[in-house]
Amino acid sequence: MAGGLVLLFLLLVGTGRCWELPAFHCNLYNSCECGFRPDLNALDCDLSRNVFGQHLAREQLVKALKVFVATDRPSKPLVLSFHGWSGTGKTFVSSLLVKHLYRDGNRSPYVHRFSPILHFPHAQNVNQYKEDLKQWIQGNLTACSRSMFLFEEMDKMHPGLIDVIAPFLGSSWVVFGSNYKKAIFVFVSNSGGEAINNVALNFWRGHKDREEIQLSDVVPAITKAVVADQEHGFWQSEIIEQNLIDVIVPFLPLRPNHVRYCVRSELEQMGLASEEDLVHSVTDSLVYFPEDERVFSSTGCKTVAFRINYYL
Template sequence: MELLGGLWLLLLSSASGFGFTWDLRSLRCSFSDVCECHFRPDLDGLGCDLAQNVFGQHLARQLLLKAVSDFVELEEPLKPLVLSFHGWTGTGKTYVSSLLLKHLYLDGGRSPYVHQFSPILHFPHAERIEQYKGDLKRWIQGNLSICARSIFLFDEMDKMHPGLIDVIVPFLGPSWVVYGTNYRKALFLFISNAGGEQINRVTLDFWHARKDREDIELQDLNLAISKAVFDNPHHGFWKSQIIDEQLIDLIVPFLPLQRNHIKQCVRSELKQQGLLPQATLLQSVIDSITYFPEEEQLFSATGCKTVASRINFFL
């Protein structure tokens, strides 16, 4: 220990002698593997990625970037950041969550401090819900004791057994210290298709009224999403204390994608594969996708989810 301390002082004095400005945090991290060293928020990179690679989601981009920026810049947050993503399949909810992980952690989604749960994979049997509650509570408490800067991502909340998620309520509020850990630095993210139909309806109403979809604001969607999600007896948030105690900080809506957004997705995918955006290929992929409603043929039924496989098919 004395040798390490001496080496530390030697490095600092050497840095001073050469006139360099050292990042003490980075230097400390070169000698340890504490979780704060894995937490490397790159907000500029996140904003750039959202702007360049997420199409048709002005609300999601704006809301997410502001919420995350405000949160990570606080040394002592008042409570954990709790976000809930809602929207139709293929609109980018999972993709945006992967970008968030990429720009918050050194190893992105592979970080040991990122924990992802799927109800089908982790909580498949309704008759074992009490066991799942105990397992989930121990898992979150144990990992928060290891690292306060942990992220817990719950996918497909519309398939979660009602009542199960309430076991995490004590971790979402303004708890200061439990087993020596400040839980206020954690981030919880819920992803759900529920509310997608209501978001689609509002977007369609704007289109019928000849209003720009980018004029849609959160207040236009909040009530509709809340009713569809929180009043649904089959949803994981049914009669949840998380809702009663208003522990969700922000609902992030994802709008349905139109043909021009699908075209952008195709171009992006071709670029990633190192291929040129040939006009015939672009049009073939766009035309092969099913659109709804039946009369307007306006929104992609699968968003951009099947774009990659369709490109490979036409190639």
């Protein structure tokens, strides 16, 4: 056996294709981590310093990842579902996950992103998309069991399409040559954002601290909103019916003080001084809701960079 591997190596080198040996090794021995180098302390620090007003998201993510990473033989892949209003940090947090879980960060070939608008634009092609997506997931899991799959804008996904990957999210599917249960799936959606906002607003009106909001206060409302949305990718989905999502991660609407943190952070990244007049001008220029109370930012921190450039 050892002599055969040496011969294979020499043949690959001789053809200029020695880069294929690691993939062969991964499939044969199921021991390759594919650049999976989790640094959860750094992730927690990054979330604390650069993601504002999202105590629930931080707590849920770090806890779930610690348990998952510490398990040598997980019973199923880790499935996360991000929910919240636009601009609250869902996409940014997903990029931090990639940064702190994979050695090559966002350049890692084992991190795969899907956009319904880019990859699945035409409703009449759903059956073909299903077949393509199934083959893509299975092929990449065969190449690397530590793959991560990010599905953006699930609220714009064609209903029924995502069900094709439901078997990969459970505990009984078999992917030859790979322990696919080490994979991570992340779904990102604006759906449920209004329900989350209503919970946060009720807490504010009840003079309760934002940090008092618990997962149990928002998850039932998120689930109800997703199940009722006939245009959502999870509409009548087996993923929901079979309870294949491990952690629902809610992103709360941002208060003006959180927006100010975003402005200061953006100025720092631009190499500019954080002048308070500029910070307040940008913060005050955003739209807040409810209109008469101006409690939460309608766009979160999404337009902060543009408005800084406008005022500069």
